[in-house]
Amino acid sequence: MPEAYLEAVRKEGQTVNNLFTFLGVEVVSIEPDRAVLKLPFKPELTQGAGMVAGGVLTSLLDEAMAHAVLGGNAPGERTTTIDLSVSFLRAVRPGSDLICEANVVKRGSRVLFVEASASSGDREVARATASFLLLA
Numbered sequence: 001m002p003e004a005y006l007e008a009v010r011k012e013g014q015t016v017n018n019l020f021t022f023l024g025v026e027v028v029s030i031e032p033d034r035a036v037l038k039l040p041f042k043p044e045l046t047q048g049a050g051m052v053a054g055g056v057l058t059s060l061l062d063e064a065m066a067h068a069v070l071g072g073n074a075p076g077e078r079t080t081t082i083d084l085s086v087s088f089l090r091a092v093r094p095g096s097d098l099i100c101e102a103n104v105v106k107r108g109s110r111v112l113f114v115e116a117s118a119s120s121g122d123r124e125v126a127r128a129t130a131s132f133l134l135l136a
Helices: 002-009 018-023 054-072
Strands: 026-031 034-039 078-088 098-107 111-120 123-135
Touching: 002 026, 002 054, 018 054, 026 054, 034 054, 054 078, 054 098, 054 111, 054 123
Parallel strands: none
Antiparallel strands: 026 034, 034 098, 078 123, 098 111, 111 123
């Protein structure tokens, strides 16, 4: 499943990841233990004060980390997030696209540790760490 999924999710107009379609996430790259995702700005992603919602940013960070894991998984290995911590460093202003880069820090036999950073322009806006469980 991961190989076919990763091939399909990389394609423009992909339909295998409903969340990516809903949010408008674009895959920049997925490699073993590294992924880069882009979230173009859409007004629908802002909260009442006009800034990009923290939950949207958290979803982007989580998905980037999950795809970094998937990019390095062996055939048949699936994954799920078991822990996630996000630090918001500054507000994401309306009109700003987001780029999120994630890297696997340690790949254990069952648990992986991953970190990610999200940027808007040349400014880092959030960092995250997470643990993922490998499912056979």
